[in-house]
């Protein structure tokens with residue numbers, strides 16, 4: 001077996017069982033990871049949170065094909081993935097706004113591993129496999145769980161990260177719109193105990209930033225996109241060997257603006273259960289919205305969590 005499965009026995013998780021919609025959550029740890037080129041001495045991957053669906057798809061995950069002309073966008077959930085995907089897709093497709101508006105981003109840029117966390121009609125691995133090349137692939141997988149072929153092929157990849165407090169708030173509203181039935185407070189307490197999908201969050205971010213000799217990866221942050229979009233676009237164009245005129249770039253900035261993306265049904269997914277509470281997928285899009293949305297106690301909880309999980313001051317900068 002390539003993965004080790006552990007039930008969650010944390011008292012908070014057990015206490016919430018049957019009430020919050022998290023009953024089939026499970027921790028999964030990769031057991032084969034010596035091929036991951038990471039700089040952390042004696043590194044051992046941690047277990048990450050999924051649903052029991054993981055067991056059904058582990059082989060497809062391990063054997064997923066990766067092509068040299070693939071483009072991957074990787075993130076911890078709610079870090080600005082969709083925004084990055086739309087930017088990358090357009091930059092790589094000659095700013096074809098018409099084509100972007102004609103087809104859902106979920107089709108243009110399939111989410112490789114969604115079958116590990118939500119039931120899907122078709123395997124998401126199968127869908128990615130059948131996507132015409134060059135493929136654009138979204139994933140939230142941690143380094144230890146990327147398909148083995150990823151490390152042989154090393155396709156061009158963008159990694160996007162976001163401030164943990166913004167991620168936490170966005171993740172709560174997102175989960176509430178799908179399956180989560182607890183309060184913000186309960187969600188945050190389980191988030192800091194690493195019991196939300198793809199957690200642990202800090203390990204995900206640190207491990208990607210500690211890869212060595214991976215010049216196939218460009219690192220971005222949500223906050224950088226929010227404050228300096230033109231400079232991010234310039235970096236991404238350079239990374240993919242693309243150049244556009246000033247007027248063309250103006251159209252791109254406009255297309256990527258919060259308002260325009262919120263009004264665009266190909267990126268602001270409407271596939272949610274309308275009977276559930278919750279916000280739109282593209283919700284607030286702020287860099288520091290957490291200052292208004294969290295209580296002082298919740299801010300303290302999240303700050304202490306980061307302090308505890310990231311004692312190294314250099315690495316801590318990734319979470320400021």
Ligand code: PPS
Pocket residue numbers: 075076077078079080081082083166169170171173174256257258259261281282283284285286289
């Ligand atoms: S997911 O479900 O993991 O793929 O979510 P992800 O796309 O990573 O993150 C969703 C958050 O990104 C915000 N977003 C934007 N912010 C600013 N400008 C633009 N154009 C934009 N597009 C998406 C989105 O609103 C989610 O953040 P919150 O804080 O919930 O608003």
